[in-house]
Amino acid sequence: MKLHLKHLLLVLLLAGGSAVAQDESYDPKLALKLGADAYGMKNYILVILKTGDTQMEDKAKRDKIFAGHMENIKKMAESEKLAVAGPFGKNENAFRGLYIFNVTSMEEAKELVSSDPTVAAGLLKAEYYPWYGSAAMGQVNEIHNKIAKEKF
Template sequence: MIVWLSFFCIFLSRSVSAQSPFPTFLQGTWKVVNKDSYEHWNQVSDSELKGMSYAIKNGQKIISEYLKIRKLGNKVIYSALVIGQNNGKEIDFELSYKDSTYSFSNVAHDFPKHIRYTRLEGDRLHISVEGKSGEGHTFDVHKIINELPSENTKYDGSLANKLGADDYGMKSYIFVLLKTGQNNTTDKQLINESFKGHMENIARLVKNGQLIVAGPFGKNDSSLRGLFILNNITTIEQAKELLQTDPTIKNGLLEPMYYTWYGSAALAEYLPFSEKIWKKAH
């Protein structure tokens, strides 16, 4: 499946090892020459950039993908989440540098396998997107003064800050799938006490603002039992530690699978309404 990767990434003036991979000039809006295709980036921390690529059609902004550039140990990783492709999963490409060209590569991916960027004079870049044996396409982009073509007149900065939203109204969560665990015990007391504690722990995490979505799946062939969306938890390691407070997980009755997920920062706003619509407690 083709991943249409954005036309802009990291460009350093020397070697990756000699400088920070997150220079401030990456922020802003870039435009494909002679096309209404754009990309916009924001620096959200010293080690991460977030962005999106989009087109303007009939005066409307059509987002095609959400993007990330982050430093992981000694590596620089560029990730693309393309809407409608790859089952909603990010595709990662690793940075390498040679002869003034910055290449992000993932040879295991079908297309593209390499995205190569060369900085030209002024605020211009030359990009090549390559598959096997070098087939692909090239194009040029330039930085534009105005950032996004239009601003949101309904924007509430105080609310956005309260919810931890970025400039696109989005934030990162930890998405947890719960499947049947390896513990096949028939000890009814252990099972009942564990699932009672499971529900009590859910209520505690919601109260602490650490859990905003929880619920069971119907019967399925994948042994999936339920899901969590964890809020204000920044790493999978933190999520694993947090969920050891759940006795069904600690006792091996449920097994969690962890994923990073990028979604609307407004998700938590439904919680006050949820308290008004139930008649019976779980």
């Protein structure tokens, strides 16, 4: 048994192979474009937006600020810095929405969030977390634009 295992390892080494299987559908150009590691994953910054400390009774002003929030999301997505965004349903944690940023630093994510009118107005506040997920997230906005019948 030991002899067969040694022969198998020798054949793999001589053939330049690896004991780890590689899927034949692997696209190295796409992996490079999306910044994927060997597992097809990469690091992101996950931001949870929670209800802020500011209460705003003026509905027209509040609506204008949230319209700016949506415009800002669109701008960040177009710049490819924002991989995904979306709201939460009602919950006990005051979670309102999330951003997953395709950036390399927490500081860059904080700078992007500071451009959000709802955060600047104190209607929302942000919590930041490093997150490791599929590099395919880099294609979500492109695909979303193809399937969204109506735009914000």
